[in-house]
Amino acid sequence: MISAELSRLPQVRAFADEAARAYGFDQNAAFQIKAAASEAVANAIEHGSNGPGDEVQVEAVDEAGALVLYVRDAGSFRPRVSRGGDLPERGRGLQFLGQMMDDVDVRPGARGTEVRMLKRL
Numbered sequence: 001m002i003s004a005e006l007s008r009l010p011q012v013r014a015f016a017d018e019a020a021r022a023y024g025f026d027q028n029a030a031f032q033i034k035a036a037a038s039e040a041v042a043n044a045i046e047h048g049s050n051g052p053g054d055e056v057q058v059e060a061v062d063e064a065g066a067l068v069l070y071v072r073d074a075g076s077f078r079p080r081v082s083r084g085g086d087l088p089e090r091g092r093g094l095q096f097l098g099q100m101m102d103d104v105d106v107r108p109g110a111r112g113t114e115v116r117m118l119k120r121l
Helices: 006-025 025-048 094-100
Strands: 055-063 066-073 102-111 111-121
Touching: 006 025, 006 066, 025 055, 025 066, 025 094, 025 111, 066 094, 094 102, 094 111
Parallel strands: none
Antiparallel strands: 055 066, 066 111, 102 111
């Protein structure tokens, strides 16, 4: 658990990098995992918290031969709908996560939102 402060992102990146390397990923894949974790946690802090008093949970686990990162916050997920043809300046975080990871799943629930990100070796 970390407090919902953007100043905690270096700690998140270090955690994700350590988990990726311990799992056996090369430098390039570890960078992708680290970038995805940082983006997911930044989104949880910005959109899923009311301030530094809230917490964001970050967990790395092995699931069926893949590294899975979970990011959980207390907020409620609302998908963004944009007009066709416009390229928004913001709001492309999930697309970014999908480029870095093999699978990304956003799970809104009564107690908050969980983002599950999977990367296979």
